[in-house]
Amino acid sequence: MLEHDVLIIGGGLAGCRAALEIVRTDARLDVAVVAKTHPIRSHSVAAQGGMAASLKNVDSTDSWEAHAFDTVKGSDYLADQDAVEILTREAPDVVIDLEHMGVLFSRLTDGRIAQRAFGGHSHHRTCYAADKTGHAILHELVNNLRRYGVDLYQEWYVMRLILEEGQAKGVVMYNILDGQIEVVRAKAVMFATGGYGRVYNTTSNDYASTGDGLAMTALAGLPLEDMEFVQFHPTGLYPAGVLISEAVRGEGAYLINSEGERFMARYAPSRMELAPRDITSRAIAYEIRAGRGIHPDGSAGGLVVFLDLRHMGKEKIMSRVPFCWEEAHRLVSIDAVTEPIPVRPTIHYCMGGIPVNTNGQVRSSGDTLIDGFFAAGETACVSVHGANRLGSNSLLECVVYGRRTGAAIAQFVQNRKLPIVDEQHYIRVAQQQIQGLLEQNGQYRVNQVRQAFQDCMTEYCGVFRTEELMQEGWQKLEELQKQYSQVYLDDKGNCWNTEIVEALELQSLIVVGRLILASAMNRQESRGAHFREDYPQRDDANFLKHTMAYYSPAGIDIQYARVTMTMFEPQERKY
Numbered sequence: 005m006l007e008h009d010v011l012i013i014g015g016g017l018a019g020c021r022a023a024l025e026i027v028r029t030d031a032r033l034d035v036a037v038v039a040k041t042h043p044i045r046s047h048s049v050a051a052q053g054g055m056a057a058s059l060k061n062v063d064s065t066d067s068w069e070a071h072a073f074d075t076v077k078g079s080d081y082l083a084d085q086d087a088v089e090i091l092t093r094e095a096p097d098v099v100i101d102l103e104h105m106g107v108l109f110s111r112l113t114d115g116r117i118a119q120r121a122f123g124g125h126s127h128h129r130t131c132y133a134a135d136k137t138g139h140a141i142l143h144e145l146v147n148n149l150r151r152y153g154v155d156l157y158q159e160w161y162v163m164r165l166i167l168e169e170g171q172a173k174g175v176v177m178y179n180i181l182d183g184q185i186e187v188v189r190a191k192a193v194m195f196a197t198g199g200y201g202r203v204y205n206t207t208s209n210d211y212a213s214t215g216d217g218l219a220m221t222a223l224a225g226l227p228l229e230d231m232e233f234v235q236f237h238p239t240g241l242y243p244a245g246v247l248i249s250e251a252v253r254g255e256g257a258y259l260i261n262s263e264g265e266r267f268m269a270r271y272a273p274s275r276m277e278l279a280p281r282d283i284t285s286r287a288i289a290y291e292i293r294a295g296r297g298i299h300p301d302g303s304a305g306g307l308v309v310f311l312d313l314r315h316m317g318k319e320k321i322m323s324r325v326p327f328c329w330e331e332a333h334r335l336v337s338i339d340a341v342t343e344p345i346p347v348r349p350t351i352h353y354c355m356g357g358i359p360v361n362t363n364g365q366v367r368s369s370g371d372t373l374i375d376g377f378f379a380a381g382e383t384a385c386v387s388v389h390g391a392n393r394l395g396s397n398s399l400l401e402c403v404v405y406g407r408r409t410g411a412a413i414a415q416f417v418q419n420r421k422l423p424i425v426d427e428q429h430y431i432r433v434a435q436q437q438i439q440g441l442l443e444q445n446g447q448y449r450v451n452q453v454r455q456a457f458q459d460c461m462t463e464y465c466g467v468f469r470t471e472e473l474m475q476e477g478w479q480k481l482e483e484l485q486k487q488y489s490q491v492y493l494d495d496k497g498n499c500w501n502t503e504i505v506e507a508l509e510l511q512s513l514i515v516v517g518r519l520i521l522a523s524a525m526n527r528q529e530s531r532g533a534h535f536r537e538d539y540p541q542r543d544d545a546n547f548l549k550h551t552m553a554y555y556s557p558a559g560i561d562i563q564y565a566r567v568t569m570t571m572f573e574p575q576e577r578k579y
Contacts, residue, residue, distance in 0.1 A: 005427040008036040008155065009417050011190035013162050013175060013217060015039030016046035017138065017402035018381025018409075019196030020145040022364075025410025027152040033417065036155040036188070038162060038177060040212055040505075043146050047198050047210045048402065051138025052249035052327060053122060054130035055399035057095035061112060062119040066127035068092040073572060075397060078124040078280050079355075079390025080532035080542065081574035082230070082550070082567060087362050087386045089571065091397070091404050098403045099131050106144045109133050121254045124280035124394040124579075135251050135327040138399060160186075161505050162216065163434055165193065165377075166425060167224040170368070172377035173423035176430045178438070180505055183498030185434045187427045191417040194364070194378040194409060195221065199354045200516045202509075204466075205458035207351040208237055208247035217383045219512035221358050222519060222555035226368055227563070229385040230356035230551050231516070232524035232534045235393055236467055238284040240350025242300065242308045244335045248328055248347055250395040253277040255324045258312045259288070260344070261296040262304035272579040279579045282392040282533045285349040289467045292348070300336075300346045310344035317341075349467060355393055355533065356523075357385035359552065359565070364409025370552065370565035376416070376423075380409040387550065390567075391532020441507050446490035450506045453491055454513065457484045461517050465524055470538045474525045481521060485514055515555055522560040523551045544574055 010026055012019045015037050026035050039046060058066040071092040076083050099117065103109060110118040110132050122130040133140035149156070157177070164176040166187070174189035197217025201209025222228055238259075239248040253259070259277050261267045271287040272279030279287070288309050291297060299306030313321055313328075318341045321329055332338045332345050358379040359367040364386075366377040380386075381402045388401055464477025488510060493503045529543035530536050549564040 005425065006186055006188040007422055008188065008190050009034040010192050010413055011174060011188055012037045012194045012196060014196030014198060015043030016048035016196060016198055016381065017142055017145065017399060018406040019194065020142065020149055021403050021406030022194055022196065022380060022410035022413065023154050024145060024148050024152065025407045026414045027154060029411060029414035033414065036157060037149065038157040038160050040159065040161045042158045043156060044142055046142065047213055048142045049139040050210060050247065051399050052135040052247065053251035053254065054120065054132030054137045054396045055099065055403065056122065056125060056129050056396040057099045057131055057400065058092065058129055059096050059099060059117060059119060059131065061116045062128040066129050068095065070126055071095065071129060074125050075388065075394055076572050077577060078392055078394040080392055080577055081548065082387065082390030082531060084387050084568040085570040085572065086568050087388045090362055091388045091401060094404045095400055098407060102141055102403065105148060107133065107141050120251060121278055122396045123250050123253065123278045123284065130254065130396040132251060135249050135325045141399065161508060163508060165220045165224050166430060171375040171423065173425050176434045181500060183501065185431050187425060187430045189422055189425045191420045191422060192376045192378060192413045194380065194413060195358060195383050196379065196381045197383045199382040201351050203458065203461050203513050203517045203520065204351040205462045206240065206245040208240055208245060214509040214512050215516035216509065216512045218357060219515040222515055226366065226374065227359060227552040227554050228356060228519050229359040230387060231519045231553055232527050232551060233355035233391050233532055234351060234520060235281055235353035235355060235533050236285040236349040237352035238281055238288055238349055239311055239347040241331060241335060242346040242348050245350045246331060246335065247352065248311055248345060249325065252311065252313065252325050252328050255320065256316050260310045260312050261291045262298045263296060267291050275579040280392055280394060283579060285467060286535060288349055298346065308346040308348045311347045312344040313340045314342060314344065353393055353398060354382060355389040355391065357383050360384045360386050362386060363412035364405060365412065378409050378413055380405040391534060438504060441504060442493055442496050444492055446492040448487050448491050450491050450503060450510055453484060453487050454510050457513060457517065460484065465521050467535065469524055469536050471525065474521055478521055481518055488514060519553045519555055519560060522562065523553045526562045527551060548574065
């Protein structure tokens with residue numbers, strides 16, 4: 005049996021920052037990071053636009069309090085304000101810390117870190133590295149982990165969290181290369197497994213974003229928080245679905261409809277293209293519904309709108325947002341210097357996740373904690389984003405709460421013994437699961453069921469939701485869950501068998517999708533990214549509370565937990 009003092013699942017920004025903080029705090033600790041891709045292929049590298057911090061390099065009137073208010077307002081008042089205060093107070097310090105590690109932020113002419121405008125923020129406070137910010141940060145973190153001797157298990161798929169008697173004891177993991185199964189025990193386990201964009205059929209997320217950590221947590225009997233709040237990014241490149249960063253609008257790009265009109269004046273006149281993402285995504289969807297969408301050839305009545313950079317000029321485009329130009333040119337053969345880019349909303353981010361306190365400790369309810377289990381980043385819900393995340397707050401959350409959770413873990417494991425784990429039992433169960441998939445004589449390919457499932461979630465739990473629509477979706481999901489037991493694999497080998505991984509991921513997607521839909525049906529109001537056409541108003545009297553959804557094959561139990569409010573009282577959300 006493998007063993008480490010600390011085991012971190014996920015090689016992205018939150019996991020790597022936590023690992024670094026642990027070894028910085030106590031270099032004697034044995035820390036391991038497990039990732040199903042190579043760490044620098046984690047989805048964090050796709051984060052383009054930047055990370056928010058009130059450095060005041062561009063706007064001297066900015067403050068952490070203003071950043072906190074923007075974040076809480078952006079969350080439609082569902083964020084926990086104690087967590088938001090920590091996020092925004094610590095933001096400047098973590099940016100400077102990253103700079104000292106070697107992160108190459110873009111600069112002002114006087115050499116200070118540059119800051120740009122971003123949606124929902126009242127000041128120019130987003131620090132960036134051109135439009136490749138996540139890439140720049142993650143590379144430096146991984147380099148630092150190597151310098152400190154942190155163990156990296158790359159291309160291992162974690163199948164199960166070992167949770168016994170209210171204590172996290174380790175994980176069961178599968179080596180994608182050769183099919184080897186290992187049990188790893190640890191004094192503390194941290195999940196930093198990212199989001200679940202692949203629950204839907206069009207997403208900016210990579211193929212690895214299948215919600216595995218969320219599903220493992222739910223299958224262990226723990227709740228997931230606020231899963232109904234799914235963020236649609238307004239500007240997904242059509243038809244690829246990949247992201248055209250909000251940084252492009254921060255640098256001055258326009259959204260235009262088939263009539264050549266900057267239509268955001270109708271929906272958020274004070275912020276225009278830099279309104280929060282939920283408002284901008286709905287605005288695009290309304291324009292398309294109203295027949296003012298555009299066909300990619302420029303004719304009216306299509307399924308996209310245009311993102312127009314032409315007025316920005318070639319020099320600015322190539323210096324400030326070069327990756328945007330490159331993506332549009334490579335994927336849809338458009339030169340953004342001379343042509344507008346076709347975009348429409350794409351699934352981007354999960355505001356909900358594994359419920360944690362401000363030290364990253366996982367909750368088993370609103371008040372109780374799981375011993376030795378931690379989480380941070382997109383897979384966690386601390387909750388700094390509430391019902392809607394502001395752009396450039398996600399990288400910030402990963403770094404602030406990755407660092408904070410790492411510090412808490414470093415203290416937690418002091419003088420603790422390794423837990424007792426029945427290694428052979430867990431290996432036997434995992435082998436039976438794998439063998440069952442290999443021997444299953446079903447009638448469906450994994451891809452068939454996955455595609456039908458993703459299409460179902462997109463159709464029945466998308467930008468606009470109603471009770472009738474979601475109930476129909478629920479029935480279809482139950483049918484698809486039955487089909488999962490009828491999938492078959494063509495590849496029966498143990499060498500790089502990606503079909504096994506895809507079958508395991510499909511189980512994660514189904515668990516997460518059911519929790520999203522059940523949580524959405526129970527929230528009979530519109531708040532942030534959750535928009536109910538049958539309940540179009542926010543209802544603070546009945547729903548100013550966090551959803552806590554517990555999964556079981558028999559059904560999903562929905563409970564609620566209070567929202568922490570320390571600074572700002574809820575008010576009408578206008579931009």
